[in-house]
Amino acid sequence: MQHKSRRQFLTHSAALAAAPLLAGVAGSAIAQAPERKLGVALCGLGSLATNQIAPALLKTRNCRLAGIVTGTPSKAEEWKKKYGIPAKSVYDYQTMNRMADNKDIDIVYVITPNALHLEHTLAAAAAGKHVFCEKPMEISVERCQQMIDAVKKAGRMLSVGYRCQFEPNNLECVRLAKEKVLGDVKIIDANFGFAMGDPTQWRLKRDLAGGGSLMDVGIYCLQTARMLTGEDPIWINASEAKTDAVKFREVDETVMWQSKFPSGVVANSVSTYSANGLAGFRAATTRGWFGLEPAYFYNGNRGRRSDNTEINIPVADQFALELEDFADCIINKKASRVPGEMGLSDVKYLMAIYESIKKGRPVSLA
Numbered sequence: 001m002q003h004k005s006r007r008q009f010l011t012h013s014a015a016l017a018a019a020p021l022l023a024g025v026a027g028s029a030i031a032q033a034p035e036r037k038l039g040v041a042l043c044g045l046g047s048l049a050t051n052q053i054a055p056a057l058l059k060t061r062n063c064r065l066a067g068i069v070t071g072t073p074s075k076a077e078e079w080k081k082k083y084g085i086p087a088k089s090v091y092d093y094q095t096m097n098r099m100a101d102n103k104d105i106d107i108v109y110v111i112t113p114n115a116l117h118l119e120h121t122l123a124a125a126a127a128g129k130h131v132f133c134e135k136p137m138e139i140s141v142e143r144c145q146q147m148i149d150a151v152k153k154a155g156r157m158l159s160v161g162y163r164c165q166f167e168p169n170n171l172e173c174v175r176l177a178k179e180k181v182l183g184d185v186k187i188i189d190a191n192f193g194f195a196m197g198d199p200t201q202w203r204l205k206r207d208l209a210g211g212g213s214l215m216d217v218g219i220y221c222l223q224t225a226r227m228l229t230g231e232d233p234i235w236i237n238a239s240e241a242k243t244d245a246v247k248f249r250e251v252d253e254t255v256m257w258q259s260k261f262p263s264g265v266v267a268n269s270v271s272t273y274s275a276n277g278l279a280g281f282r283a284a285t286t287r288g289w290f291g292l293e294p295a296y297f298y299n300g301n302r303g304r305r306s307d308n309t310e311i312n313i314p315v316a317d318q319f320a321l322e323l324e325d326f327a328d329c330i331i332n333k334k335a336s337r338v339p340g341e342m343g344l345s346d347v348k349y350l351m352a353i354y355e356s357i358k359k360g361r362p363v364s365l366a
């Protein structure tokens, strides 16, 4: 699947697409715009940056697209024209340290392949910038820790792009779980996958991706279980399945795992690069159930509860929501809901899943 078709997949549910819903943007915004919008430089102008993040930054009330970091000169020209970015705010990966002199840029948003997040975060921190980093944060716990340390040393903030933590339908489910509206959550079933096309892309290269479907989309299922329980897993058992050993020579194709949480909740998950149609979760409770299908798309996430109530809260742009929140945290010196430490702990649990696969037995995390 080319990036384009991955995007089409994630933006599926056209009838629910954002445009008509702009008026009722859930969770958006605080009444007044601040005096100066924080400047965001996008580092890596690939699919997500081009199709989601740059458009989202046109909708945010407290931050704006102010700069770019790209290794492709033709993209630099295109973006300068399209978004009115001045030449002084255009960098490549080697010159991004010069941002230290650029007062228009407050935040660097790292949107490069997973294993480059460390290098680009270190450069941004050295230039004295706040860092917003895409998921997964990096490909090892040690590398995540280096990112946390560098940003801390620079006296700046680091957050991870967990958009579901700001998506109102996902948050409504967290409320149902917390307030025990349908009783206690007991079992969670969360799955995410897509049929991977282009066999040459970085997502299939271990050095750049760190892993396959688990690192890329399984992380959403892990986040769901952590969000709904408010807990961290204490036990994980996992295995993998491969139907194409050539294409998925370097990374996992399909991973199945179970986790237990301190309260006794059990979560079952599958991540895959071999099939479309898995992008939701269901929580079984003592009195019924609730869930979203889809839960993880860019638009149109919706669901139901066992008491026949629909979950369908309109949201114009979840990326705008997460960026506004990060800018708010910086402006108001508030802790982020999605700090680097959360990104690191998720990578720790992903590594435990791989360890369980490798050892062929459960891994205890208690």
Ligand code: NAD
Residues within 6 Å of the ligand: 003, 044, 045, 046, 047, 048, 049, 071, 111, 112, 113, 114, 116, 134, 135, 136, 161, 163, 202, 208, 216
């Ligand atoms: P992409 O391949 O479309 O873009 C990656 C960008 O990095 C490209 O502009 C590419 O030129 C650049 N790059 C720099 N050095 C590179 C190198 N050595 N090899 C390959 N590319 C290099 O990928 P994407 O889909 O935009 O993903 C980027 C990041 O965003 C990943 O960490 C991914 O997990 C994350 N992502 C998050 C979401 C989300 O919903 N939050 C969705 C998609 C991707």
